[in-house]
Amino acid sequence: MSDSIIKEINEIFSAKIRLGVMTILSINDESDFTSLKKQLDVSDGNLGAHMNVLEKAGYIEVDKSFVNRRPKTTYKITDNGCKAFKEHLTQLESIIKKVK
């Protein structure tokens, strides 16, 4: 697919929820599960599954802690995640330029 207009499209970032998560984690230093859930308006199970995909790909890192005796899960984008996401966005940008 060397010359294809979609060669740099990363399927991991294609799913709507994962695109949203990566956008939020690119803009903010970190974000917790509850905040991501609210911002993206998704269920616990749905968001959890997508976070697992991103973590397994090495694109985000997870920190689990307790705040006021309540568990808190915080996410950060990794360097690899940042690089891969920017490449994905650059390819999307070139598609937008072709069409618009």
Add this chain to the structure above:
Amino acid sequence: MSDSIIKEINEIFSAKIRLGVMTILSINDESDFTSLKKQLDVSDGNLGAHMNVLEKAGYIEVDKSFVNRRPKTTYKITDNGCKAFKEHLTQLESIIKKVK
């Protein structure tokens, strides 16, 4: 999901192959199956399945004819497809602006 950054992301256009097809059909008046297959470097079965999804959604229209006794399948983007794809790209554009 009224305030969500992904509310206008259309899952139908999220899949890499369908994004590629919509881009090609947005740029060109029409395209045939063989040409799309070559440009996107995908198998017959894979492309066929994605074209069905786009057709069922009303985003593309299909014309089957014979050229030199060989069947030829040609695709065009519909007005609805054009409108929906532009909305999708506008949302992607706003995500890119936030991140970059």
